[in-house]
Amino acid sequence: MVAGRAGFVPLMLTAERLADLPPTLFFHARAKLALALEKRHFKLLSAFADHALAQGWQVQITDSTVGQHELAASFPQHLHVFMEDRGFYARNIFHCVPSYLRGFWFFDQIGVRNNSLQRLSPFDAEAVPKRRAERFLAKLAPQFVEANRSKFDQMPRGAEAVPAGCLAFFAQDFKPPKHHTHYLSVPAMIEAAIAAKGSRAVYIKPHPNQSFDELELLSHYHDPEQGVHVGMASIHDLLAACDCAVTLSSAVGFEAFLHQKPVVLGGQTDFWQNAITLTDAARMPQALAAAMARDWPHAGYLQWYLQKFCLEDRAEDLPRLLARVHQRGYALGDLSQTGYF
Numbered sequence: 001m002v003a004g005r006a007g008f009v010p011l012m013l014t015a016e017r018l019a020d021l022p023p024t025l026f027f028h029a030r031a032k033l034a035l036a037l038e039k040r041h042f043k044l045l046s047a048f049a050d051h052a053l054a055q056g057w058q059v060q061i062t063d064s065t066v067g068q069h070e071l072a073a074s075f076p077q078h079l080h081v082f083m084e085d086r087g088f089y090a091r092n093i094f095h096c097v098p099s100y101l102r103g104f105w106f107f108d109q110i111g112v113r114n115n116s117l118q119r120l121s122p123f124d125a126e127a128v129p130k131r132r133a134e135r136f137l138a139k140l141a142p143q144f145v146e147a148n149r150s151k152f153d154q155m156p157r158g159a160e161a162v163p164a165g166c167l168a169f170f171a172q173d174f175k176p177p178k179h180h181t182h183y184l185s186v187p188a189m190i191e192a193a194i195a196a197k198g199s200r201a202v203y204i205k206p207h208p209n210q211s212f213d214e215l216e217l218l219s220h221y222h223d224p225e226q227g228v229h230v231g232m233a234s235i236h237d238l239l240a241a242c243d244c245a246v247t248l249s250s251a252v253g254f255e256a257f258l259h260q261k262p263v264v265l266g267g268q269t270d271f272w273q274n275a276i277t278l279t280d281a282a283r284m285p286q287a288l289a290a291a292m293a294r295d296w297p298h299a300g301y302l303q304w305y306l307q308k309f310c311l312e313d314r315a316e317d318l319p320r321l322l323a324r325v326h327q328r329g330y331a332l333g334d335l336s337q338t339g340y341f
Contacts, residue, residue: 013068018075024058025049028068029083034061044105045081045096047315051322052079055332069093079330085179087111091328100254100271101144102151104310107321109328114180114249116270118309123273128300136307137258137299145258150235151251152208160233163201167193167288168242170235170252171206174214182248182267183279186214189266190221192284193246194228201227203238207250244291257298262291274301 013026027037027045038061040046049059057079062068064084072080073090080093087095087110095112098105106112143149148157162168174186184192194202206218222230235252236259239245245256249267253275256263263275264287274296278287311317325332 013062013071015071015074018071018078021078022058023056024060024078025052026072026078026080027059027061027083028064028072028080029061030064033083034063037061042105042313043315044311044313044317044321047318048321051318052332057332079325081107085112085115087115087179092330094324098313099306099310100151100251101140101306102149103143103313104306105313106309107311107324108309109324111179114177114268114270116309118270118305119268119272121273121309123301123304125297125300128297128304130300133297133299133303136303140258140302144255145236145240148234148236150255154234154236155232157234157237160231160237162203162233162237162241163227163229164241165243166201166203166229166238166241167197168238168245169193169202169204170238170245170247170250171204171210171214171218172248172250173207173209173211174217177249177267180249180268183277184248184266184281186248187217188281189246189248189278189284190218192278192281193288194221196284196288197227199227200243201229203233203242204228204230205232205235205238206230244288246288257296257302260296260298262294262296264288264291271301271305274298 029037036042037045052059064082069082069086069088072078072093076092078092081096082093083097089110095108096106097112106116108116110117148154169190171186176182190204204218204221206215210218218230221228235255239256239259239261242261244262244264245253246264247253247266249265249269253263253265253269254271257274265272265275265277276287276291278284311320322332
């Protein structure tokens with residue numbers, strides 16, 4: 001991250017080491033993220049590291065291993081940034097991973113994604129200026145929709161036909177998630193969507209990381225004569241064509257807001273405020289009807305979520321990051337001059 005002054009430490013931290021070190025900013029990351037940090041691929045975190053060094057702190061990148069949250073919390077003279085999904089609250093711990101749209105990051109006090117502060121926050125659409133929100137959406141759309149951009153590479157737009165007005169189901173790993181809750185299983189939610197589809201088609205898109213056994217199971221649902229399709233069309237083709245997006249807790253539920261489409265979820269998310277969450281598969285018809293009947297404030301929600309809770313991966317957002325650190329009692333500077341001395 002800073003040549004000769006920060007490096008990857010592939011060993012678990014110990015109480016002895018933490019007790020002996022001067023104030024240190026630790027980034028806890030798996031190998032891939034650690035390498036990206038060392039190569040300064042993340043502009044905001046690089047700016048944070050540079051600032052900490054300038055304030056006389058040390059900076060280290062260390063391996064992300066089990067048990068480090070509890071150990072880190074015991075030595076509040078250090079700051080720790082955990083780049084993983086486990087939620088944990090302590091004064092000296094922050095959680096930081098990329099958000100659902102590239103270029104936006106979580107930097108959160110309690111967790112990321114499904115366990116972040118967003119999940120606990122009420123959303124008031126009336127408090128978001130409508131024109132400003134519409135301008136924000138108009139800025140995002142070319143970057144993601146028109147560019148066919150998502151977390152994973154997509155098929156070219158138009159490469160596969162998608163039935164207009166379909167229910168678009170986005171599959172995930174079949175195993176229960178480790179750090180949040182799914183209220184339904186993938187097969188149960190698919191079968192509920194098929195049973196409730198009426199005259200609509202259902203298009204099932206497997207996840208790029210789906211296992212062979214999961215792909216095989218999903219392929220058994222393919223029955224075009226009954227209006228059920230399994231394929232790998234671009235997320236943005238599916239969202240453009242569908243009447244409703246259906247998923248357990250996938251990021252594509254958030255991406256659907258870019259297309260101003262309603263969403264039915266089957267698991268714990270931090271963007272539930274702008275969707276319908278289903279906990280009982282038997283009530284899929286009611287959930288779909290409720291989602292498609294409402295005029296959702298997608299533009300306002302995107303602005304509220306991304307600009308209030310997330311940070312952009314740019315050095316210019318360092319004052320906002322430091323304000324969050326300063327509010328926890330760490331005098332690394334209050335560059336935004338928000339009243340912490």
